[in-house]
Amino acid sequence: MRKSELANAECGIAQALGVLRDWRTFLVLRDIAGGTTRFDALQRGLGVSRRVLTERLATLVEHDVLHRRFYSRHPPRADYLLTPKGEALLPILIALQDWGTRHVMDDGSLTATAEPASAEAQRVRHLVGRRLPDVLLTRHDGRPERLHTPDSSLVLFFIPGAFAPGDAEPPSGWEDIPGARGCTVESTTYATSHADFAAAGARVYGVSTQAPEQLTAFVAHARLPFPLLSDEHGRLAAGLLLPTFRAGGVDRFKRLSLLVDANAVVCSVQFPIRDPAGSVAEMLDLVRQMSRAGAGK
Structure with missing residues (x-):
């Protein structure tokens, strides 16, 4: 663990920002709350690269802020929806x-x-x-x-x-x-x-x-x-x-x-x-x- 992580171990703001990361994440949450829940629509609306959006969504799913609801298995396609933890944001x-x-x-x-x-x-x-x-x-x-x-x-x-x-x-x-x-x-x-x-x-x-x-x-x-x-x-x-x-x-x-x-x-x-x-x-x-x-x- 890095010194900066140790220093912020008891700070809720620092821990929250460790999940939310940067301003793009807030815009992802904004659009999902507004009903834009599919990857391609999110990318069009936000104007970010597929790599950046994939990383942000994966982090939010990993931390139980979002969950995937699959509407197609072949190929895999999902809606990204707020969990109760996500709604708390x-x-x-x-x-x-x-x-x-x-x-x-x-x-x-x-x-x-x-x-x-x-x-x-x-x-x-x-x-x-x-x-x-x-x-x-x-x-x-x-x-x-x-x-x-x-x-x-x-x-x-x-x-x-x-x-x-x-x-x-x-x-x-x-x-x-x-x-x-x-x-x-x-x-x-x-x-x-x-x-x-x-x-x-x-x-x-x-x-x-x-x-x-x-x-x-x-x-x-x-x-x-x-x-x-x-x-x-x-x-x-x-x-x-x-x-x-x-x-x-x-x-x-x-x-x-x-x-x-x-x-x-x-x-x-x-x-x-x-x-x-x-x-x-x-x-x-x-x-x-x-x-x-x-x-x-």
């Missing part, structure tokens, strides 16, 4: 995304929104045409929910925090964070319009990074006729590189909404959202337009 990807957006691409200010012309807003707009990663989230009532369904479109509205009076309080300074306020207004406006969304063939879900039990009281308080989903482990946030900010020691979604068709493809986005209530009416118009277009085929 998702909060690190989210933190890197947030840090890069806030401190490298911006001036370091804490915000729950973005400027329409910002790189972050452009990244969200590029979600149009992307498939949702096939992830399992947990509803506010503890039941699992898989978003992929072939029978209807989806409206996913992402909120920074859902707080029921007397049950949970917003973090200190919440009122001063641009874009943080408005979750109750947005949620109850969706509740009022829920029947109209259903008539147009769309299911509505609210999504938060809060734990399911923290969402239960809010659903009861706001009398929501639709589920709130918890992405507390960052599966959807990391898979779609959704914009987040950190407040009260928790990574939280910046307010945005996605319209997803029956093939699980994002067909419209709303971000930034400056008028939470008004965004619901705009989304309903988008859903109706998509429904009419589908009926005309």
